[in-house]
Amino acid sequence: MTRKRVEVAAGVLLREDGCYLLGQRAPDAVYAGYWEFPGGKVEPGESPAQALVRELDEELGIRVTRLRPWLCREHLYEHAHVRLHFQEVAAWEGELADRVHSALAWVRPEGPAREPMLPANGPILKALRLPRTMGITQAAEIGVEVQLDALERALAGGLRLVQVREATLPDAAREAFARAALARVRAHGGLLVVNEDEVLARRIGADGVHLPARRLMAVQARPDFPWVGASCHDRAGLERAAALELDYALLGPVQPTLTHPGQAGMGWEGFASTAAGLPLPVFALGGLAADDMERARDAGAHGIAAIRAIWRPVRD
Numbered sequence: 196m197t198r199k200r201v202e203v204a205a206g207v208l209l210r211e212d213g214c215y216l217l218g219q220r221a222p223d224a225v226y227a228g229y230w231e232f233p234g235g236k237v238e239p240g241e242s243p244a245q246a247l248v249r250e251l252d253e254e255l256g257i258r259v260t261r262l263r264p265w266l267c268r269e270h271l272y273e274h275a276h277v278r279l280h281f282q283e284v285a286a287w288e289g290e291l292a293d294r295v296h297s298a299l300a301w302v303r304p305e306g307p308a309r310e311p312m313l314p315a316n317g318p319i320l321k322a323l324r325l326p327r328t329m330g331i332t333q334a335a336e337i338g339v340e341v342q343l344d345a346l347e348r349a350l351a352g353g354l355r356l357v358q359v360r361e362a363t364l365p366d367a368a369r370e371a372f373a374r375a376a377l378a379r380v381r382a383h384g385g386l387l388v389v390n391e392d393e394v395l396a397r398r399i400g401a402d403g404v405h406l407p408a409r410r411l412m413a414v415q416a417r418p419d420f421p422w423v424g425a426s427c428h429d430r431a432g433l434e435r436a437a438a439l440e441l442d443y444a445l446l447g448p449v450q451p452t453l454t455h456p457g458q459a460g461m462g463w464e465g466f467a468s469t470a471a472g473l474p475l476p477v478f479a480l481g482g483l484a485a486d487d488m489e490r491a492r493d494a495g496a497h498g499i500a501a502i503r504a505i506w507r508p509v510r511d
């Protein structure tokens with residue numbers, strides 16, 4: 196049986212404390228009692244953004260003032276083949292009024308979600324647990340001790356996602372560094388992934404592995420870790436990461452960067468069009484710093500990843 200594809204707009208309302216809003220479907224709805232993100236079907240002639248603005252007015256009585264594209268996922272239900280356009284609702288006006296759900300709840304991303312949850316939403320909840328900034332280490336360049344101090348400082352400042360990328364450190368030094376970094380990241384409740392080296396990642400008990408672009412194209416299946424991501428430079432790479440059901444991708448360089456000298460950046464428009472409509476979170480990378488975060492998220496990025504800017508000491 197072929198089912199008609201239904202376009203759906205779903206909103207991730209994010210409160211300043213990081214909580215997001217869920218609604219419980221009413222007793223007369225399909226999947227009654229299940230929890231969902233507020234939203235509904237896109238009507239003919241509407242864009243997903245227009246549909247979400249209308250739905251949130253109808254369902255919650257709010258006026259959306261800042262909307263950003265985020266993820267797009269397809270799911271085959273018994274009753275329909277849905278394509279869900281998840282968008283981040285960063286700002287709105289008006290008090291929330293519950294007009295269609297049987298309950299509303301603000302949920303912490305790292306805590307338990309509400310059950311039962313609509314089956315398509317599992318990867319969305321996981322994506323919401325992924326921090327918004329990734330720091331990529333450069334101990335081989337700046338020195339192991341300097342890097343560990345910078346890591347400690349960044350963790351104290353809120354960094355919660357670290358990629359150990361130390362291909363040129365000798366094996367023993369790399370393992371010692373990775374273990375030291377992991378201990379620090381864990382002490383702050385963060386996540387650490389190891390670039391390329393799955394054996395090292397497993398030996399030290401890292402949270403996952405990060406595939407360089409060439410490795411992404413070579414692997415046959417998703418490596419077996421809780422968190423797996425990849426570096427991408429174009430749409431083909433992103434689609435490969437999506438096909439392998441990875442948890443995130445990095446896309447860049449957005450701006451020219453010392454890591455890839457002589458390579459022009461794709462710019463924010465290039466980033467937005469290359470990363471649009473994907474089912475996994477995409478970080479913007481390449482010549483970026485903390486103050487690029489809003490711009491990146493407006494372009495559909497989950498967040499930003501950086502090497503140099505993350506470890507720079509804060510100037511007085």
Ligand SMILES: Nc1nc2c([nH]c(=O)n2[C@@H]2O[C@H](COP(=O)(O)OP(=O)(O)OP(=O)(O)O)[C@@H](O)[C@H]2O)c(=O)[nH]1
Nearest residue numbers: 203205226231232233234235236270275277313315316
């Ligand atoms: N709103 C919403 N729908 C979701 C989510 N996840 C998910 O799989 N869906 C699916 O997307 C479709 C949305 O349909 P809906 O019934 O909410 O749409 P609607 O408000 O226009 O309802 P209607 O059928 O009364 O016109 C359903 O098949 C639902 O199962 C989610 O998080 N939020």
